[in-house]
Amino acid sequence: MPVLVMKFGGTSVANLDRIRRAAKRVGVEVAKGYDVIVIVSAMSGKTNEMVGWVKETSPMFDAREYDAVVSSGENVTAGLMALTLQEMDVPARSWQGWQVPLKTNSAHSQARIEEIPPENINAKFGEGMRVAVVAGFQGISPEGRITTLGRGGSDTTAVAFAAAFDAERCDIYTDVDGVYTTDPRICGKARKLDRIAFEEMLELASLGAKVLQTRSVELAMRYKVKLRVLSSFEEQSDEAGTLVCDEEEIMESNIVAGVAYSRDEAKMTLMSVADRPGIAAIIFNALSEAGVNVDMIVQNISEDGRTDMTFSCPTDQVARAEKALLGIKGEGGLNYADLVADTEVAKVSVVGIGMRSQSGVAAKMFKVLSDEGINIRVITTSEIKISVLVDRKYMELAVQALHDAFELDKAA
């Protein structure tokens, strides 16, 4: 029988009523003839509670014990989901990570999946089990200890199972009903997308759209797993939600798929740095060692052998960045006139695979912003994305204007 993977996040299994509602959705797919693998998160709040206990107990905790503790919430929901399905006369059983086994490396608390041998679960499907309920987020290390996959690990678990079992699709049930052209909270015209390409979803996820974890999208793209995002709080049809898929499966699409934004950006500028080889390496190596996540980097045109070096990073890393840069002043001949931090900026991006073949997107974006009187502080581009830093007070206006200009409220 064809296999379907269905993943339910913490809010979708937050209590017994919601577990029942999710189980009904599973029952619908079983009735269609699928063998279903259900991946569950812990009830919302449970994992955070346990993380709190671990950190209070041991600030520099042993990650192996952290994993043993924080993985327990998923075991509870997996068992309860299996029982709920059994009550509906659907043959189901729960599986903990080590029982599958979901094999990972030994990088505790952020383990990578290495292998999911399908034999054990397939044997049970062969005996008439229709649903394998798997505790998400957890696996087993080569040493036989419990590992966890890090934030968003249950999405990644779901995609990995879909790949290992050659599933027809991987449905991610969540508290939103799909992927939107932009955040509906700041743009009333935001439109739910029926389909989006993996690459676009990846860019949107890394730009701050919180629907799917970047890692799960990467995995889906690599193994060509059709990923569907849909709401667990609405009645669903086969066409509900948003399908994240290979671009070949999208017949027509807008040049721009969506507009993303990130509020927590800061712009830092090192004024009047000597413009010679090795200087950039010193600066960004120091920032990297200090754990600063540098995003955009721009270097001005050199004048008299000196230049300004600008980069952006999350607002809450500004102090760390300043400390790191003060620490290397003078090192390897690095000196600079001043270090200026601007924490009143935001990043606005347009994303779309159509940009590859269509020129003029950047020009249009800059004109739209200019027409609104919005000054662009920094620009970076990739093959399918253009990002700009603007003053934060203009962020919402910029999103709305770009959404209008690229006509994202209309389907292709």
Added chain:
Amino acid sequence: MPVLVMKFGGTSVANLDRIRRAAKRVGVEVAKGYDVIVIVSAMSGKTNEMVGWVKETSPMFDAREYDAVVSSGENVTAGLMALTLQEMDVPARSWQGWQVPLKTNSAHSQARIEEIPPENINAKFGEGMRVAVVAGFQGISPEGRITTLGRGGSDTTAVAFAAAFDAERCDIYTDVDGVYTTDPRICGKARKLDRIAFEEMLELASLGAKVLQTRSVELAMRYKVKLRVLSSFEEQSDEAGTLVCDEEEIMESNIVAGVAYSRDEAKMTLMSVADRPGIAAIIFNALSEAGVNVDMIVQNISEDGRTDMTFSCPTDQVARAEKALLGIKGEGGLNYADLVADTEVAKVSVVGIGMRSQSGVAAKMFKVLSDEGINIRVITTSEIKISVLVDRKYMELAVQALHDAFELDKAA
């Protein structure tokens, strides 16, 4: 290095502060040179919460899923205890049942322990680990699924580990500071015992003293595990608490070790039953099939070929017993004039291995009760125990009078 097993119940690990307090006790024993196996329960209340979820989800639940769910609380405390010990610089790690592995049969939710191979844990002791923190109450079935051991399972886990690792002693930390001659709440003169024999502890446990689970005492007796009961809420010396041990290790003891009582007893009498072979079998077979736990049984002297048959059972099983007995009226020639239930009785027992060699204990007991004007309804005896049913209103008086008469407030 010699091995010590220490078990902490739910109230002893109810929060992070209490886990720290328990860990300090473990640290004391490690400092003495022991390799320690710590068995932990779930934080108090957690297991009951999960049992509630399972029963609400599925009243006739699949016991395999029940076990997968309700075993999760112990995993949390095991990890937190290991982290707490590490913070104190004590090399420790947590073990879940399947990791040890603690092998059980497949009787889910009331599994029996079959084997605890010590190799894995001993290998880690050999590498310098000083404490193995084991999640109590759980094991793994031959099919590779999680099992639980039933009520009081963590005590049983602790004793089984002590046997498997040939531990010097098994210390059960709980919320009382030992085993008393009787319940201090109803007899102010109750005295903590320094030592008590396995057989006596077994009788007291089955008679309602809640300090230790009967099953763990049976196991300790079979494998000659020295069991110590002591409080996790007090500073402890090597001589604290009560040692439950082989009777040879008790030099001097009172003839009577303790007085136990049970409030929830009912007395039922079948009046004027035909006194011929097979009648008792019919009656008690029917009660057994109805799930009635019959305790004491007394048959009156026969008159004119008829007799009265009296038995006791828990108060909340009276309705079930009545139904069962009405159901068999007439069957196999069984008839009786009347069925009388008295739910206003209580059981009072004296227990002591000294009774084996010392006669006159029963006579003394009956005289004490008679002197207080307490009428005895039913009597049963075993080698080391005498139990009587009395009117419930006299229960406390009976306990106090017997405690005085056998001078239990004084050590031997």
